[in-house]
Each structure stands twice: as structure tokens, then as C-alpha cells.
Amino acid sequence: MYEQIASNRAKTVFIIIGFVIFITAIGFAVGYYIDYRYGINSNYSILLMVFALILAIIMSFSSYYYSDKIVLALTRARPISREENPRVYYAVEGLSIAAGLPMPRIYTIDDDGMNAFATGRNPQNGVMVFTRGLLDNLNDEELKGVVSHELSHIKNYDILLGTIVVILVGMVTIISHIILRSFIFGGGGRKSSKSSGGGILTLIFLVVGIALLILSPIIATLIRLAISRNREFLADSTGALVSRYPAGLANALRKISQHSEVRTASNATAHLFISNPFGSRSKAMLGNLFNTHPPTEERIKRLESMSLGVGVK
Amino acid sequence: MVTGVIVLIAVLGGLVLLVILTGVGIYNSIVSLRNMVDNSWHQIDVQLRKRYDLIPNLVETVKGYAKHERETLENVISARKMGIDAKTVKEQAKAENMITDTLKSLFALSENYPNLKADQHFSKLMEQLNGIESNIAYSRQFYNDMVMKLNTRIQTFPGNIFARIFNFKIRDYFEIEEAAAREPVKVKFE
Numbered sequence: 380m381y382e383q384i385a386s387n388r389a390k391t392v393f394i395i396i397g398f399v400i401f402i403t404a405i406g407f408a409v410g411y412y413i414d415y416r417y418g419i420n421s422n423y424s425i426l427l428m429v430f431a432l433i434l435a436i437i438m439s440f441s442s443y444y445y446s447d448k449i450v451l452a453l454t455r456a457r458p459i460s461r462e463e464n465p466r467v468y469y470a471v472e473g474l475s476i477a478a479g480l481p482m483p484r485i486y487t488i489d490d491d492g493m494n495a496f497a498t499g500r501n502p503q504n505g506v507m508v509f510t511r512g513l514l515d516n517l518n519d520e521e522l523k524g525v526v527s528h529e530l531s532h533i534k535n536y537d538i539l540l541g542t543i544v545v546i547l548v549g550m551v552t553i554i555s556h557i558i559l560r561s562f563i564f565g566g567g568g569r570k571s572s573k574s575s576g577g578g579i580l581t582l583i584f585l586v587v588g589i590a591l592l593i594l595s596p597i598i599a600t601l602i603r604l605a606i607s608r609n610r611e612f613l614a615d616s617t618g619a620l621v622s623r624y625p626a627g628l629a630n631a632l633r634k635i636s637q638h639s640e641v642r643t644a645s646n647a648t649a650h651l652f653i654s655n656p657f658g659s660r661s662k663a664m665l666g667n668l669f670n671t672h673p674p675t676e677e678r679i680k681r682l683e684s685m686s687l688g689v690g691v692k
Numbered sequence: 693m694v695t696g697v698i699v700l701i702a703v704l705g706g707l708v709l710l711v712i713l714t715g716v717g718i719y720n721s722i723v724s725l726r727n728m729v730d731n732s733w734h735q736i737d738v739q740l741r742k743r744y745d746l747i748p749n750l751v752e753t754v755k756g757y758a759k760h761e762r763e764t765l766e767n768v769i770s771a772r773k774m775g776i777d778a779k780t781v782k783e784q785a786k787a788e789n790m791i792t793d794t795l796k797s798l799f800a801l802s803e804n805y806p807n808l809k810a811d812q813h814f815s816k817l818m819e820q821l822n823g824i825e826s827n828i829a830y831s832r833q834f835y836n837d838m839v840m841k842l843n844t845r846i847q848t849f850p851g852n853i854f855a856r857i858f859n860f861k862i863r864d865y866f867e868i869e870e871a872a873a874r875e876p877v878k879v880k881f882e
Binding site: 469472473474476477478479623 | 728732735739823826827829830831833834838
């Protein structure tokens with residue numbers, strides 16, 4: 380557990396540093412390009428690099444403190460009160476006592492699909508999100524299984540890494556898109572009137588831009604895969620240790636996998652969810668390799684071997 | 693020759709340092725586990741106190757409908773007092789099991805009083821009680837997990853050496869005795 384927390388923190392720092400370097404490099408490249416086109420003796424490259432560095436640091440800090448709010452806004456989650464759904468409050472309250480964690484805040488997404496995720500930067504700021512479909516369709520034992528799974532994500536800081544990745548990788552993808560587009564549609568027309576050297580440089584940037592465009596989703600996917608698949612198994616098993624009833628989660632996963640689609644989920648947030656929020660759609664398109672989640676059957680099988688068959692439907 | 697001695701001293705010094713650092717690590721881990729046990733005990737205490745606060749309220753409500761069930765009501769009150777007065781983990785566990793049992797019989801009794809069962813206040817109290825009891829069970833689970841970690845650390849090598857030197861004691865589990873479960877079920881037909 381402690382190695383897991385340390386590793387998650389280290390990976391978060393690593394991703395933030397990578398992000399800062401990437402943004403700074405972009406700033407330098409854009410400045411360099413402007414220098415080349417508009418003035419030989421100007422220092423836009425340095426200026427923009429420093430600007431980008433400061434911007435990247437500010438973005439990193441704010442994504443550390445606000446990424447959970449951004450994720451909640453992206454998925455259109457709203458807070459749910461104790462009066463509205465006492466059952467989920469009892470389940471979360473009890474299990475966070477059992478896990479030795481502070482009580483997380485509880486949010487809900489108005490969606491018929493059954494899914495759930497947790498976010499926040501640390502257990503003190505943990506948030507748990509359930510779709511309406513999940514709250515309506517799971518029985519007490521199944522709900523407790525899901526809650527304990529999410530609590531393990533909170534406990535070992537998966538939420539910090541997962542949430543930071545949503546924002547930073549998302550930003551890198553957006554920035555790559557913007558740069559590529561500005562070179563294709565914006566810079567392309569005017570540069571012919573300038574020197575021929577500019578043309579070669581633009582070409583280089585175009586190639587780099589295209590490479591970025593092709594690479595960035597792959598990089599983003601690989602990062603998400605690296606942080607996602609194994610930790611689902613891990614959260615399943617540590618969650619079962621908290622709830623002391625692996626069959627609850629196994630039965631919940633079986634139910635959820637029937638209808639786990641969440642409309643407000645996107646590529647950026649998919650890895651946060653307990654079960655693939657694209658449901659069966661993604662299986663046909665990407666196959667097993669690029670799935671952010673391990674196959675449900677495999678997860679159920681492992682949980683059932685933990686429960687020794689007790690209570691499994 | 694001289695360099696050989698220096699190397700030897702350096703190696704020995706390094707080993708001593710390593711042993712000291714490891715020792716400090718183990719000592720600190722035992723202390724932090726002990727603090728976690730204390731803290732998780734406090735968590736149980738919070739939940740137990742909630743139940744103590746609820747009981748007088750519950751007894752008063754039941755009294756309003758079932759005055760004649762004096763024995764059951766007094767059992768609940770005396771069990772509550774035992775819980776408040778308990779000093780050790782074992783005493784506390786015993787008292788809490790008694791409270792749980794007496795509350796069960798109180799609840800069973802309410803079956804005979806339809807008016808009581810229909811009372812809004814009573815059903816609200818019962819719902820709260822159920823919530824608190826499941827929280828007690830969960831906090832007990834966490835406490836016992838922590839006790840197990842601490843005891844394992846103290847009883848295994850090399851923690852046992854430190855435990856002896858610094859007088860770290862193993863802790864008691866908060867055990868539940870299902871006293872009611874062991875008694876034969878009494879069924880009366882009238």
C-alpha cells in the first residue's frame with residue numbers, strides 16, 4: 380500500500396515535470412519561429428519560453444488544486460445530499476470508517492448507465508461520484524462493493540494521478556491540435572511572400588506538428604493504460620479487504636458491465652471510471668489493447684477466487 | 693596498511709550506521725502503528741458515544757407505549773451505564789455486546805406494540821440506531837485490523853526485540869460475542 384502511494388506520487392511529479400518541459404519547449408519553438416519570420420535580432424524565443432514556463436507552472440499548480448472540480452464539471456456531476464439518498468451515505472460513511480479514511484464528498488451524474496469514479500488530490504479532499512443508474516439498480520451489498528473499490532483508489536492516491544492526467548494530458552492534446560491547425564490554416568498562406576528559408580522551416584514545423592498530432596493521442600493513451608489497468612485489479616482486491624465481501628463487488632461488476640455507458644464521459648476521463656464508460660462501443664473499435672479497463676470477466680474471476688464462491692450469483 | 697585500516701573503519705562505521713538507521717525505522721513504525729491503534733479506538737468511541745446518546749431517547753419513547761416492560765428497559769439502561777463506565781477494551785467489548793443484545797430484545801418487544809411500531813419518532817430512532825450499529829461494526833473492523841498489524845510487528849523479528857527493550861505491549865482485539873446467537877431460541881405460543 381505504501382509503495383503504491385509513493386509510486387503514485389512519484390508518477391504525478393514526473394508527469395507534471397514532463398508537462399512543464401513540453402509547454403516550455405512549445406513556447407521556445409513558437410518564439411523561434413516568430414524570430415525567424417519577423418525580426419532577426421528580436422528575442423521572442425527566450426521571451427516566449429519564459430512566458431510558457433511560468434504559464435506551465437501556474438497550470439500545474441492550478442491543476443493540482445482544481446483538477447477534481449474540472450473533472451466534476453466535465454462529467455456534469457452534482458453533489459447529492461444525505462436526505463436525497465441516505466442509503467449511499469450510510470454505505471460510504473461506514474466503509475470509510477472501516478478503511479480508516481475521512482468521509483469523501485458524494486456526487487451524482489444524472490445518467491441511466493451504471494458507473495462510478497473517485498477524484499480529488501488526497502483522501503482529505505476525496506470525492507466519490509455515482510451515476511443515478513448505479514444508485515438505482517445496485518442492492519446494498521453491490522453498492523458497498525463499488526464504494527470499497529473507490530475507497531481503495533482514494534486510499535492509495537490513484538485519484539491524484541488519474542485526475543492530474545485528465546487535465547495535463549488533455550491540455551497537451553489540445554495544444555498540439557491548436558499548433559498544428561495554426562500552421563496548416565494560418566501560417567501557410569503568408570509565408571510564401573517571405574524568404575524561401577521560411578518555407579523550409581514551416582515545413583519542419585509542419586512535420587513536427589503532424590508527428591505531435593499523431594503521437595499525442597498515442598502517448599496519452601499509453602499513459603492512461605500505464606496508470607489504469609493494473610490498478611483496477613488492485614483496487615478490486617483491496618476494496619474486497621475493506622468490505623470483507625468480494626462477491627458484492629463481483630455481482631456489481633457483472634450488473635454494471637451490462638450497461639456501463641455514461642454520456643458525459645470522454646476519452647480524457649474514461650480511465651477514472653470503475654467500468655469502461657463507453658460500454659461495448661469501444662470493444663469493437665479498439666480491441667483489447669487500447670482498453671483502459673481489464674476485461675470484466677477477468678476481474679469477476681479474480682474476485683470469485685477471493686470469495687471462495689461465497690455469495691456469488 | 694594504513695589505507696586498509698581506514699577502509700575497515702569506514703565499512704564498520706557504515707554497518708553501525710545502517711543498523712542504527714534500521715533500528716530507528718522499526719522503532720518509529722511501531723510507534724506510528726500504536727498511534728493508529730489509539731486513533732482507531734477513538735473512532736469506535738465516537739460511534740459508541742452516539743449510541744449512548746440515542747439510548748435514553750429510545751427508552752423514553754418505548755416507555756410511552758410499553759410501560760409494563762420494565763425489565764427490558766432497565767436492562768438496556770444498565771448495559772448503557774456499564775458501557776460508559778468501562779475502562780479496558782475487554783470490559784468495553786463486553787458491555788457493548790450487552791447493549792446490542794438488550795437493544796435486540798427491545799426491538800423484538802416492539803413487535804408486540806403496533807402503536808409503538810407505527811410511531812414516526814420510534815422508526816426514525818431505529819433507523820439511526822441501525823446506521824450507528826453498522827458504523828460500530830466497521831470501526832471495530834478497522835480497530836482490529838490496526839491491532840493485528842501492531843501485534844504482528846511486535847511479535848515478529850526484529851520488532852520483538854524492540855518491544856522488549858522499549859516495553860511495547862500487544863493490544864486486545866475488540867471481540868464480539870454473539871451471546872444471543874449461542875442461546876437457544878425461545879418460541880412461545882400463546
